Amino acid sequence: MEEEVLRYIDEREREEIEERDALFTRLTENFTCELGKTISKQERHEKRLNSNSLTYGEIEFKAIAQVFQAMRKRFGCFQESGGTFIDIGSGTGKGVLTGALMHPFAKCIGVEILDSLYSKSLELKEVYDKHREQTLQENAPTFDVHQGDLLQHDWHSQADFVLANSTCFDLPLMKQIAQKASLMKVGSWMITLTKKLPSADPLFTRNPEDRDWECVMSIKMVMSWGYATVNVQRKIK
Secondary structure (H helix, E strand, C coil), X not given: CHHHHHCCCCHHHHHHHHHHHHHHHHHCCCCCXXXXXXXXXXXXXXXXXXXXXXXXXXXCHHHHHHHHHHHHHHHCCCCCCCCEEEEECCCCCHHHHHHHHHCCCCEEEEEECCHHHHXXXXXXXXXXXXXXXXXXCCCCCEEEEEECCCCCCCHHHCCCEEEXXXXXXXXXXXXXXXXXXXXXXXXXXXXXXXXXXXXXCCCCCCCHHHCCEEEEXXXXXXXXXXXXXXXXXXXXX
């Protein structure tokens, strides 16, 4: 639960996360979860896209930011600015914005397959870019989004940190994501929700020698639909 994460975060860091969460809320006031659900459902209905893997749900900024800060304190990762954050299945772009507000990455990128959600993420990019010019620090990340299938995009060759809201992803998709993730550089990080990468999960990869990822933390945190397990995984070979 959240208490497991908060023990790694001091009072000043908690206040900073609260301030960033308030900023996130202001920037996304016209991009509600209900809006994302509605336009996603409408497009999937019109195109007869029946895969449960396309079910819409949103991460909570504060939850991911807290987990990220705990990662930094516990494992010493991301102490410096730079690197590339990628959200695969990025919806209306809130995950990309989360990356941009929680750490001074060089670039924060989203990959989304549905036209309607991609269009909304371009609108959120405009909001962020305007705010970045006016008030954010010079080293604030760039925000970019790409339309396409996450299995066709080359996110794995760029990413230092990947976020996947994978609660509704089916096992074949998780296995395909794991295949692409196997090509990421050693020392990369990946957060998946509810489901671990098969290559980091003893249920699917029983021989430790066959695992190229390790799950170093699994913590239940509140998301838009209720509690979900946040799995923090590190590329080890």
